[in-house]
Amino acid sequence: MTALIAVENVTRTLPGPQPVVLVREVSLAVGPGEFVAITGPSGSGKSSLLYLLGLLDRPSEGRVLLNGRDTARMSDDALAAARLSRLGFVFQFHFLLPEFTALDNVLLPMRRLGQLSETEQHERARGLLEALGLADAAAKYPDQLSGGMRQRVAIARALANDPAVLLADEPTGNLDTKNASAVFDIFAALAGSGGRSVVVVTHDQDLAARASRRIRLVDGRVADDSAG
Amino acid sequence: MSLTLAIAFGHLKRRKRQTFVSLLGVALGVGFFIAIAALMRGFQTYFVQQVIDVAPHVVMKDEFRSPALQPAEIAFAGGAVAIRGVRPREAVRGIREAGAKIEAIEAIPGVAVAPVLLGPALFRYGARDVAVSLAGIDPGRERRVTNIEKDMTAGRLEDLRATANGVIVGIGVAQRLGATVGDSVIAVAPSGVATSFRIVGLIETGVTALDEREAYVLLRLAQVILDRPNVINQIRIRLDDVRQAEPLARRLEAAFGYRTESWEESNRNVLALFVIQNAIMFSVVGAILLVAAFGIYTIISQVVHEKARDIAILKSIGFRARDIQAIFLVEGAIVGLAGAVVGWAVGYGLIEALAQVRFQSAGGPLRGREGFILARELWTYLAGGGFALVAAMAATLIPARKASRLNPVDIVRGAV
Numbered sequence A: 001m002t003a004l005i006a007v008e009n010v011t012r013t014l015p016g017p018q019p020v021v022l023v024r025e026v027s028l029a030v031g032p033g034e035f036v037a038i039t040g041p042s043g044s045g046k047s048s049l050l051y052l053l054g055l056l057d058r059p060s061e062g063r064v065l066l067n068g069r070d071t072a073r074m075s076d077d078a079l080a081a082a083r084l085s086r087l088g089f090v091f092q093f094h095f096l097l098p099e100f101t102a103l104d105n106v107l108l109p110m111r112r113l114g115q116l117s118e119t120e121q122h123e124r125a126r127g128l129l130e131a132l133g134l135a136d137a138a139a140k141y142p143d144q145l146s147g148g149m150r151q152r153v154a155i156a157r158a159l160a161n162d163p164a165v166l167l168a169d170e171p172t173g174n175l176d177t178k179n180a181s182a183v184f185d186i187f188a189a190l191a192g193s194g195g196r197s198v199v200v201v202t203h204d205q206d207l208a209a210r211a212s213r214r215i216r217l218v219d220g221r222v223a224d225d226s227a228g
Numbered sequence B: 001m002s003l004t005l006a007i008a009f010g011h012l013k014r015r016k017r018q019t020f021v022s023l024l025g026v027a028l029g030v031g032f033f034i035a036i037a038a039l040m041r042g043f044q045t046y047f048v049q050q051v052i053d054v055a056p057h058v059v060m061k062d063e064f065r066s067p068a069l070q071p072a073e074i075a076f077a078g079g080a081v082a083i084r085g086v087r088p089r090e091a092v093r094g095i096r097e098a099g100a101k102i103e104a105i106e107a108i109p110g111v112a113v114a115p116v117l118l119g120p121a122l123f124r125y126g127a128r129d130v131a132v133s134l135a136g137i138d139p140g141r142e143r144r145v146t147n148i149e150k151d152m153t154a155g156r157l158e159d160l161r162a163t164a165n166g167v168i169v170g171i172g173v174a175q176r177l178g179a180t181v182g183d184s185v186i187a188v189a190p191s192g193v194a195t196s197f198r199i200v201g202l203i204e205t206g207v208t209a210l211d212e213r214e215a216y217v218l219l220r221l222a223q224v225i226l227d228r229p230n231v232i233n234q235i236r237i238r239l240d241d242v243r244q245a246e247p248l249a250r251r252l253e254a255a256f257g258y259r260t261e262s263w264e265e266s267n268r269n270v271l272a273l274f275v276i277q278n279a280i281m282f283s284v285v286g287a288i289l290l291v292a293a294f295g296i297y298t299i300i301s302q303v304v305h306e307k308a309r310d311i312a313i314l315k316s317i318g319f320r321a322r323d324i325q326a327i328f329l330v331e332g333a334i335v336g337l338a339g340a341v342v343g344w345a346v347g348y349g350l351i352e353a354l355a356q357v358r359f360q361s362a363g364g365p366l367r368g369r370e371g372f373i374l375a376r377e378l379w380t381y382l383a384g385g386g387f388a389l390v391a392a393m394a395a396t397l398i399p400a401r402k403a404s405r406l407n408p409v410d411i412v413r414g415a416v
Helices: A046-053 A076-086 A102-113 A118-131 A147-158 A177-192 B003-014 B016-054 B071-075 B098-106 B139-145 B171-177 B219-225 B242-256 B268-306 B308-317 B321-356 B378-405 B408-415
Strands: A005-014 A020-030 A035-039 A061-066 A087-090 A165-169 A197-201 A213-218 A221-227 B058-061 B111-125 B128-137 B152-154 B166-170 B184-188 B194-203 B214-218 B234-239 B260-262
Touching: A005 A046, A020 A046, A020 A061, A020 A221, A035 A046, A035 A177, A046 A165, A046 A197, A046 B408, A076 A087, A076 A102, A076 B308, A076 B321, A087 A147, A087 B308, A102 A118, A102 A147, A102 B003, A102 B308, A118 A147, A147 A165, A147 A177, A165 A177, A177 A197, B003 B016, B003 B321, B016 B268, B016 B321, B016 B378, B058 B242, B098 B111, B098 B234, B111 B139, B111 B171, B111 B219, B128 B139, B128 B171, B128 B219, B139 B234, B166 B171, B171 B194, B194 B214, B194 B219, B214 B219, B234 B242, B242 B260, B268 B308, B268 B321, B268 B378, B308 B321, B308 B408, B321 B378
Parallel strands: A035 A197, A035 A213, A087 A165, A165 A197, B128 B214, B166 B194
Antiparallel strands: A005 A020, A005 A061, A213 A221, B058 B234, B058 B260, B111 B128, B111 B184, B111 B234, B152 B194, B166 B214, B184 B194
């Protein structure tokens, strides 16, 4: 079975007078339906690994494979197109556009992709917001929403183009325990149904325990990779 | 509304006041350009119109641009021949075979021709002497070539024929002589011949230099007084299409050899002045728009800085670098376009306000005008709008490129 997204022996170094190695020779393949949690102490390279998996960053060494295809030779535009249709991102900070309503924020990736008709886009966006318990928040602007709601809108936006892989970078970092737990419930549900993969970076061991696969990074290396 | 537009509008809406101020800068630049252009172009076209109206469009004179070549120079063209102290040959001055030439020119469609003999004379009235430039004209032809009839404040052109020894003088000449219509003055020619003339008409062109020198008599009379029988020394030409003046002048000069000047050549100094005027106008407006462009640069730069997180998320969603650049270029274009539209209104308003200004002009070519002459031309609106758009887009280019190059990973790392 081909992995949706995989890294092979990737190393990411920040160049400079004293180069900083963020990720060291990591190999990791994410298959369909997997719910992967990446944990580790701060500075262990969790987020950097996620950015490599998410095609936001290019490795200094090694290969990043998208559906088995090497991304090294793909142009920046091709990577952007892949992110648009195959990947969804959720960050610690919600990153909603403040000028747009929740609904418009969710519509953003669909409008950019332009595959669905306008009516279909609106139906899908409303459906996503509803599924995440935000039916009443559609017309509201981000600054009228609570932190937990904003993060759920961000998740809805990440799911807008029905991505094969959802990548989340400390998505619960700014949330209280209850909201954080709710977000993880959503991820678990997403991974459980329909073969969507979820990769979450978190430092919260309790939440990570709910993932189907846990990877622990230390100093940019995989220290532990356990399933179940 | 397209996504790019929606995002661009969103950004500008968040910075209403700044957007408004830079928009106003553009609008003022465009508005002033339109108003100043209307003022200057109005005056210039009016002036040119006056020049075209008053004077013949093309004048052929009994002169040559360069002295005739000496036989030795012709025989050894390009050789080391130098001849010094050559004096013009004693010959009857004037345009030779003028009749044939006039006929030939008249055969060109859309052309009116009049022969003239110009010469110096002294008008004497009592104890006063005034030097005049005596023009012998053919009234029937002259009225088709110059505006002489329209400029007459007393008498009629036909009176030249109706009265024996009639003369039409410039109003300045009459004033300096202290004479008026009906008075008889003595004209003294360089040869010493004195003839009595009766003033039958007055001319006021508004150009003082002309009004204080001009005197018109019948061609036949001028030839007698100036002792140049059957000679004319100017052929004046008027065209239906003024733009043909310069090419026609060149053609005639090439064909006949005589110095032939179009109105453009005769008024080259004034036309050159207009070029300088226009250059000043464009510099001033360029400066205003430059300042406005800096304003746009500042807000777009601030928006880019402030919206770094938005740019990061848009890129992570899958917006390409050029999509991001387009968003900010559109913002510049919105400010430029809106500024241009408001500027059109400002310009229109300024023109109409200027049109209300009333003043009495002292005389000269603007005599009789009671306000500014304003050219209401579409091209100034289009040009002003075009400048504004280009300035706005240029000002946006640098911040927009910077935005498109932002690395989302850097921003996401910094934001945490």
